[in-house]
Amino acid sequence: MxxxxxxxxxxxxxxxxxxxxxxxxxxxxxxxxxxxxxxxxxxxxxxxxxxxxxxxxxxxxxxxxxxxxxxxxxxxxxxxxxxxxxxxxxxxxxxxxxxxxxxxxxxxxxxxxxxxxxxxxVPVHTLLGGLARTSIPVTWALGIESATVVIEEALGKLDAGLHHSFKLKMGAQDPAADVARICAVAEKLSGVAGVRVDINARWDRLTSLTHLPTLAEAGVEMIEQPVPGTEIETLAEINAALPIPVMADETLRTPSDALRVARLRAADILAVKTTKCGGLRASMEIAAIGAAAGIPTHGATSIESPVGTAASLHFACAAPGVTWGSELFGPLLMAEEMLVEPLHYADGELHLPEGPGLGIELDxxxxxxxxxx
Structure with a gap:
């Protein structure tokens, strides 16, 4: 050595x-x-x-x-x-x-x-305790464009066999118009793909309780962070009111945050980004807290390049509690390949690279x- x-x-x-x-x-x-x-x-x-x-x-x-x-x-x-x-x-x-x-x-x-x-x-996942899995499903994120544009992009991904679930951004438009847009997408993709939404903490309590039930009725399968991250009690109220899971993102950055979410049942899913949590070890701790509380972890993204994506993948494959897939699509969104050997995406999943460390080499x-x- x-x-x-x-x-x-x-x-x-x-x-x-x-x-x-x-x-x-x-x-x-x-x-x-x-x-x-x-x-x-x-x-x-x-x-x-x-x-x-x-x-x-x-x-x-x-x-x-x-x-x-x-x-x-x-x-x-x-x-x-x-x-x-x-x-x-x-x-x-x-x-x-x-x-x-x-x-x-x-x-x-x-x-x-x-x-x-x-x-x-040795690979990084060895330092984290070994493997729970060797690949992770990847949800593709869609923007705030019109329903027509979003549906076209989603159907293209489906036809190519690249992704089987999609997450749409909300919060930039009038809530009623935004909900109508999402409902149109959910109707078009019903039965062929999962539809999730991320409001990026832009709504308040009343807006959320007014409009989120409509999204659930339309077939949306998950709501991510409707209210500001500090409003954990409100998030818990919304989570209790909805028949579909709520995912905590802005609310969740540290293991202590995860413990508060679990105690209040503020979310049914934990969105863990190795970037926002301070790295691999804190991410592992958060996933373990979630698993102990019966709350699954999702491998979330900050739109990382292949380096951050590979790190998040090692975490997601080493933590048994990461059972709600991922959004590790960052390299696919980038117009240039940054690695000598690209990360391997296939059949809607991202597969763990082989080799020591992160298993990657920057170009x-x-x-x-x-x-x-």
Whole structure:
């Protein structure tokens, strides 16, 4: 085993173009900004992690620019000279210097796991306890476009055998019009594909209780985060009122949040993003809390490139509680392949790559092509 001492931490910002514009309730994007964090050991082994947020700082307060500053100025000095396998102590000491900033910490934590696993010549999922599965179903996310546009895209994915369930964004339009749009999509896809919606925390209690029952009657199978993340009691009330599952996303970032959700039965599904939760280990803890409470976990996305997607896939395949599929479609939305060997999507699922660490290799030409000056 090579020398495990960390001798260098480097970052690079990229803007990766998308195949089509992707819109959330509040913002849209035509390219995804990404931060790559590289942790190199004295033995010459390099691990990589990804810092990325869904569409910018509107979601959790961080951006790739803030992440880069935090990692370079405050986190890197804590790491250099320490052993890459001393992850618990490293993260404890990082937290003494940097509060919150879970997206930035996730990028570093994943890079540490990738480097350590490569030093051991084992995959990252081995460090997480081994495999519960080797692939995960992938739901395709659709934007806030008209029903006609959304239906056309969904049917194209179905005809190609790429995806069997779809999640639509809501919250940017008048609620009644938005509901009518979703009902039209659900009617068209009834019996052939699952339809889910994400309101991105844009509605209030009364709007949710007024309009969400109509979506359930139309055949929508899941509602994600209708109200702001801090309104956990309201989320619990909505969850109790609906005959279909509610999924917690903005409400859920830490294991402590997961415990509150479980105690209040505020959601029937936990949306776990390794990015928003601070990395792989916290994600595993959240999934375990959910499993103990009888609440399944869903492998959610921040629209990661293949690096963050591979990290989330290792988590999803190692955590027994991840039984409600995933949205790990990020690389499919990107117009350029960032890896030497692409991740393997087939039959509506994403399959775990083989090899040490994350099992991936970034294409250096693509990094140069999309790197910011």
């Amino acid at each position: 090579s020398d495990l001492r960390i001798d260098r931490v480097e970052t690079v910002l990229l803007d990766i173009p998308l195949r089509r514009p992707h819109r959330f309730a509040r913002v849209g994007m035509e390219a995804q900004p990404v931060l790559y964090v590289f942790v190199r050991t004295a033995g010459g082994v390099t691990g990589v992690g990804e810092g990325v947020v869904p569409g910018g700082p509107w979601w959790g307060g961080e951006s790739v620019e803030t992440m880069q500053l935090i990692v370079e100025r405050y986190v890197a000095p804590v790491l250099v000279g320490r052993r890459v396998d001393d992850i618990h102590a490293l993260l404890r000491d990082v937290t003494d210097v940097v509060g919150a900033n879970l997206f930035a910490k996730a990028a570093v934590e994943v890079a540490l796991h990738d480097a350590w696993a490569r030093c051991l010549d 250096p030409d693509k990094i140069r092509a999309f790197r910011r000056d």
